[in-house]
Amino acid sequence: MTTGPYSVEHSLSTRSEVQELVLEQVGRACQRLRPHEDRAYLEGRFNDEIIPIFRDAHLLGLPISSDYGDGQNSDMSTYALAIERIGEEGTGVRTFFSGHISLGQLTLQKWGTREQKERYLPKASRGEIIMxxxxxxxxxxxxxxxxxxxxxxxxxxxxxxxxxxxxxxxxxxxxxxxxxxxxxxxxxxxxxxxxxxxxxxxxxxxxxxxxxxxxxxxxxxxxxxxxxxxxxxGPPGKGLSIAHSAIMNGRLSVAAGSVGVMTDCIKEAVMYAKNRIQHGKAIGKHQLVQEHLGIMTTNREAAHALTIRAASLKMQSDNKIHDNRLRDEADILVAQAKYFASRVAYDAADRAVQVFGANGYSLENRVARHLADTRACRIYEGTEEILLQKIALKELGNEFKAFS
Ligand SMILES: Cc1cc2nc3c(=O)[nH]c(=O)nc-3n(C[C@H](O)[C@H](O)[C@H](O)COP(=O)(O)OP(=O)(O)OC[C@H]3O[C@@H](n4cnc5c(N)ncnc54)[C@H](O)[C@@H]3O)c2cc1C
CATH class of the missing domain: 2.40.110.10 (Butyryl-CoA Dehydrogenase, subunit A, domain 2)
Incomplete structure (x- = not known):
């Protein structure tokens, strides 16, 4: 069990033993990565320690079938929890996983021929090739x-x-x-x-x-x-469907990563609020500072619940490939999770910066990086405008479609 300044255990009582084990492995890899990420971010270069550190932990093919290389067979909910934890390290770190696993390997696993899967997935899951x-x-x-x-x-x-x-x-x-x-x-x-x-x-x-x-x-x-x-x-005529199925995995990854960002912003803001003294007391005793924390934690719980529900529905839909109704429902829920989580993560980063005051304006502190980085989450894998129209259309009906 983790015992940080901000503990999320209360919301994780339904975690399985397997999930706990995976999260322990992910947590250890993240701890090893953190000093490298601090340096790489400030030097403005790709953090190439991600690959050896996560390869050693056998985490570069987490949701991939164990038929291939280092594939660990993790289900979508476990993968989402792992990505939440990775998201705490920064959206840049999580984005690597989105490209390499969610958009890359999972797409190949779903649409590739046996030869293509055998050719690429073992190497990709071991980090010998990057996708x-x-x-x-x-x-x-x-x-x-x-x-x-x-x-x-x-x-x-x-x-x-x-x-x-x-x-x-x-x-x-x-x-x-x-x-x-x-x-x-x-x-x-x-x-x-x-x-x-x-x-x-x-x-x-x-x-x-x-x-x-x-x-x-x-x-x-x-x-x-x-x-x-x-x-x-993939088969002829399926180009856009392949793109769309990949993007669904990508959106789930953005949603989960955004939850991780919020967790880290809360941890950092709580720690700072307990230690920073102004007007003769810790700023955490000022009620307007407490308001930031109240909003951040409530939004985090909502984003986490929505993301895990979306991951679970997506998993059910993946297991029933001919059930189009289920697929459409999963599609909307994943879009809602991505829209909501990325928006409240940006808000949480903004509030964490506010709690830090001037120190929050320095990229030396992760909260400042979260603010800059989560802005991208509202753009990639479907902008907010595109997602909201998609979500609204489900209620309005297809005859209200603004574009195809
Ligand atoms: C850091 C980063 C990493 C990325 N990584 C990848 C990647 O790995 N692979 C990849 O393929 N792409 C990637 N992208 C690209 C990303 O997916 C696109 O930026 C995104 O799809 C939006 O496209 P665009 O930037 O061309 O904006 P545009 O489509 O030009 O949109 C500009 C604005 O117009 C709005 N708009 C457009 N159409 C409509 C409409 N019909 N109704 C209402 N509003 C509309 C948009 O919502 C947006 O606000 C990445 C982008 C970023 C910033």
Whole structure:
């Protein structure tokens, strides 16, 4: 049992023994990672200690089948709890896991052929290759159906041309899931698994981001990349469905990570409020400071409950692949969890900074980093506007659809 200044045990009484064990492992890895993350963030570079530390702990393929390498067979709820804990270390750390596992390995596991799974998953789950998911383009964000990257058949190869933007793990990934239309057409989008050592493949890291200083975010360019025919992922006509199923996993990861951010903001703010003296007493004794903590903890509990419920419904839906009603319900709940958790995490980071006063304005303190970093959670994996419209549509009915 953890006994920090802020204990969440009361809300976790339903954790199984397996979940406790996984969380102990994750907690130990996170403790090892923290000093490296502090340094990497302030130096503005990818924290490359994540890979060896989490590989040693066998945590780089947590929800992947044990048929593959270091896959641990964790269910979605356990994985969500693990991501919550990882989120405490920072959104940059959690974003690595989103790209490598939620959007990368889980997508391959769901849609890949046996050969593709055997080729990539054992290595990915052991951290020997790193994965990324590249859908967004300079002119295609919220509307991925407008993407411009193309593929063309040429003998035993497909030739890929185009560019992707804002790709997490972009410059460090060896294996990328990406999307393109057949050249000259605007339907029939397909997904591909591309290896980064192919000729014509190039990346460029995006610098000067608002936050996420220790996360790698990059452009990817495909310039006449010849990729083997067996790089195609999933059946014809399923490109957008594959993207969407990946994004559902990504959203769950953002929601869970946001809960972790809130946990850390609360721990940090409580500790600070107990120790900082102003007007002759600890600031935690001032009622307006208590208000921040009351709001943060209430929102955290709500976000945690919603995220775990979404993970559980998603798990049920994954086990009943032909139940479209269940899938749609899971889709909405995951969108609600991502929308709500990312919003209240940003609010919690803002309140934690406020409790810290000027010290909260320094990136030396994690609360400041949380504030800068969680802003991204309200944009990636579906912006708030897109998610809210999706959620509202469920109530209004499809005839109110504003866009397709
Ligand atoms: C740090 C970071 C990491 C990322 N990692 C990845 C990654 O790994 N892989 C990947 O593929 N992408 C990634 N992205 C990209 C991300 O998914 C997109 O930024 C997101 O989908 C929004 O697209 P956009 O930025 O082009 O904004 P736009 O789509 O141009 O939207 C701009 C604004 O217009 C609003 N808007 C757009 N359409 C509508 C509408 N129909 N109704 C109402 N409002 C609308 C949006 O909500 C938003 O407020 C990342 C982004 C960031 C910031």
């Amino acid at each position: 990324a998911f590249a859908l967004t383009e300079p002119s295609a964000g919220s509307d991925p159906s407008s993407l411009q990257t193309t593929f063309e058949e040429n003998g035993n190869y497909y030739v890929l041309n185009g560019s992707k933007a804002w790709i997490s793990n972009g410059s460090i990934a060896d294996t990328i899931i990406t999307f393109a239309y057949p050249k000259g057409k605007h339907d029939g989008m397909r997904a591909f698994v591309v290896e980064s050592n192919v000729e014509g493949y190039r990346t460029q890291e995006i610098k000067n981001k608002l936050g996420l200083a220790s996360s790698n975010t990059s452009f990817i360019f495909f310039d006449n990349c010849r990729i083997p025919k067996d790089s195609i992922l």
